[in-house]
Amino acid sequence: MNAKQAAGYRAAELVKDGMTVGLGTGSTAYYAIERIGEMVEKGLRIRAIATSNASEELAVKYQIPLVKAAEVGHLDIAIDGADEVDPQMALIKGGGGALLREKLVAINSSRFVVIADSSKMVPHLGKFKLPIEVVPFCYEWTLRQLEARYPVPFEQRMREGGKYVTDNGNYIVDAAFGKIDNPAKLNEELKAITGIVDHGLFVNIASTVIVGYEDGRTEVKEASCSKE
């Protein structure tokens, strides 16, 4: 068992009969979805919402019943990966471009469980480039605003054959902050810029972090403060 699998499987144990569940995105969330799928096959009854088209496809493959937001008022639990986790459980997410749906699902869940291999645990956020989701309309103006405000490199995310487009039809700009001294302040500042839909900083949202290690061990950390 590898570190991501250990964290994913440990998180799946938190899913109980009757729960509504948010399914994250990425290579770590994959293992949680896989294990939840096995549990569903053995009779676990849950309803789930996926945070990306890729995770939705995975849920369908594992026959995990999916529902629309209109059908459920709130989620009991959401399980998702992260690109960086700091000691206060602030996160950078969005390496896979799913940050907007992930944040929506996370903040509408009673418990947001982050699963990460130990390499994701960092003393300060920012070495991983911060993904910022931007509307395509007048995109260049939004980028100009960012560049005027922060003296760090910004790079539009590309994919083979052109610009990267999120499941929501937006672009991603990756910002190389290097070290983010005050994630809460940057969170608010970025949210206030017109043209930015959302960004990958998750501050005061994680309830639990499950760290997976290469030897298969896991460590569970609980947040001391409440969610946003």
Ligand SMILES: O=C[C@H](O)[C@H](O)[C@H](O)COP(=O)(O)O
């Ligand atoms: O957009 C993608 C998500 O935020 C992922 O959860 C994050 O990038 C971590 O992915 P992985 O588990 O593949 O490292």
